[in-house]
Amino acid sequence: MTIRSWLAAATVGLVAAGALSAAPASAADAPYKVLVFSKTAGFRHSSIPNGIAAIQTLGAANNFTVTATEDAGAFTAANLAQYQTVVFMSTTGDVLDDTQQAAFEAYIRGGGGYVGVHAAADTEYSWPFYGTLVGAWFASHPAIQQATVNVEDRTHPATAHLGATWVRTDEWYNYQTNPRSSAHVLASLNESSYSGGTMNGDHPITWCKTIDSGRSFYTGFGHTEESYTDPNFTNLLLGAIRYTAKRVNADCAPPAPSNNSVYQGEAYASTGGVQVAGHTAAVGGQTAGYIDPNDWIGFNNVNLSAVKGVTTRIASAGAGGTIEFRAGSATGTLLGSVAVPNTGSWETFRDVFTPLASSTSTSLYLVFRGTGGSLFDVDQFTLARNATTKQGEAWSSMSGLQVAAHGPAVGGQTAGFIDNNDWAAYSGVTLSSVAGVRVRWSSAGPGGTVEFRAGSSTGALLGTLAVANTGSWDTFREASIPLATNAATTVCLVFHGGSGSLFDIDEFTLIG
Incomplete structure (x- = not known):
């Protein structure tokens, strides 16, 4: 063995030892098998070997065996059937072909488990089912830095060992959408505790959900090699594996859609191009502003199942334009649209109204159309359900x-x-x-x-x-x-x- 190979083996061994000392004993679990998949077609994280070693050591202490592979050929119905859960360990890019995707989707819907770690959210962007499975796709990240994690659920087996807050250093992903309306959020980031968060103060970082008979768990933690010697993190991974392998149960239902009627424009959960603007005459003194053509804002946990119409309070000293109300995404089903006129000034607000079609989605997106710049500002909108x-x-x-x-x-x-x-x-x-x-x-x-x-x-x-x-x-x-x-x-x-x-x-x- 070369010196370099010996050092690498020793490093992995130290990681495994750290994970072993941190892992709670779950030897009473019926034996099961876990597949760890770490194929990358994009950026490759140096922490992948550490992650695999940590899970192998967790398995040795907690009655599951681990198969680690980067061979997408493992994704067949016959092979997947032997595993209770599959861990995507910082996978990136397009890693499965159409046949393999179909086999994995059938496995999940039929009762299989999935654990996504960190860059698993940077994977399979063109596969809609995977987007549903992981919960949200990667958008960007700032430099590695310390941040405060708010632990929202301390009853789930993956987070029960944590306190109400957890200060840790990692690479903090921003996501393309907020998963809160479709998943049960276990932990979120306090965006005021670090620089570079872009999710407007509601920044889930770890969540779980069910898909048909299957279970899904995702965590944005795990970029750094040091993560896999952190007992708090390895215990989180163990809880995720046990939950998705159905060795322990937990409530991973998404929140019930809110029956709120009034939403402030500036309180969006996600945005494309919009900024908060100050207006003395606005409700609460702020609006969704600086709106240009094709900008949008999204709101989660909205009950659209019985919606009949919407009244929107707007102001414009610009060109005016149109608001499209869409379900699920900025390109989702059009529920209704309304013309927005020039109101005479940015401090002159007027109500515009349009009927809306109902939807089973729990996310509502306002998409803005027009020509020129600074079309109008949205102060608030009120949903009507009768x-x-x-x-x-x-x-x-x-x-x-x-x-x-x-x-x-x-x-x-x-x-x-x-x-x-x-x-x-x-x-x-x-x-x-x-x-x-x-x-x-x-x-x-x-x-x-x-x-x-x-x-x-x-x-x-x-x-x-x-x-x-x-x-x-x-x-x-x-x-x-x-x-x-x-x-x-x-x-x-x-x-x-x-x-x-x-x-x-x-x-x-x-x-x-």
Whole structure:
């Protein structure tokens, strides 16, 4: 053996000895097998041998055997079946082909385990299932430095030995998305304790989750060689392996979606290009600002399952533009969009409203479109989850209207033959929490405006909608506006315009 080889073997042996002295005994576990996979197609961490040796020593003390490989050929259904969990030890890049990916996905969904260590988040960017499995992909990192870790769950077997905080030195990954809405966060970074965090104060660093019958665990720790002689870290790895191998149970369910309705623009969980801006007239004195075309902000743990609409408070001394509301990501399903006008100044705020489609996603992204720079600022948005639809012809009382037949209308009829100053009232509605209204109309006439008033045709004005000529009496269009709240339980639609039949109202939906 050369001197260099002897020194390398001695170093690994010292790492193993340190890990062994730190590991709690789990000899009562039924024997099982662990596969450690460390193939790299990108940056290769010098700590990989230390990590493998530490897990081998943990296995010797805790009743599991370890197979270490960099051969992706190990990812077959028959071979994976013998292992209770698979550790991705700082893998990087594209390490599995399509067939191997399919075998691994089937293994996980069928009850297998996965532990991702550090650069496992820098792996398989083009494989959507892996993104779900690891929880979040790597984005960037600052220099290695000391930081304070907040231990959020001290009951999980991987973190039960830790205190409420843990000061350690490592390479601190920033992630492309925040995994909090889809995983159970065990530990997070205090971004004020170090330099270079980019996750706006909510920075998960270790988490777990379930996928069908399988279990997943990821930790961003483990860049440094010294990590693998740290008893706190090796105990965390042991707990992760035991959990994913189903030798111990833990609650790894993601948080229940929040039923919060109001979200401050500057309180985003992730962003592309947006910065916090100070505004005296904003709620809380801040907004999501400096918005340029195609910038975005994301919010996690949002209950979109019953959402009906959204009111957004905005200001603009710029070009204005459009807000797209998307589910899951900045390129996810479009739930709705709303035009944002120039409001006259950056301190002049106005509400804009749009209906939204519901979604099973728990992440909501606001994507900003327009031309030029500094389009507008977002102060806050309010989600509405209730909706009441009234057919135009189903009034409680009216003045001047008649029922009109239209084949394309909902139910085949509308409130029609509308002239200037006619009105229709609808009782039994709730205006105390209303956010906005969506109206469906048609017009081969001059069009005009619909005033929404509380209680009567001369009651408090809640909002006004401009309705245009749609091309024919059987061509229907929809538009939405925000409405003010009111204690009345009757809403009155008052119609204004030029002479003759202005437009027909098919239906309207009060949202909120």
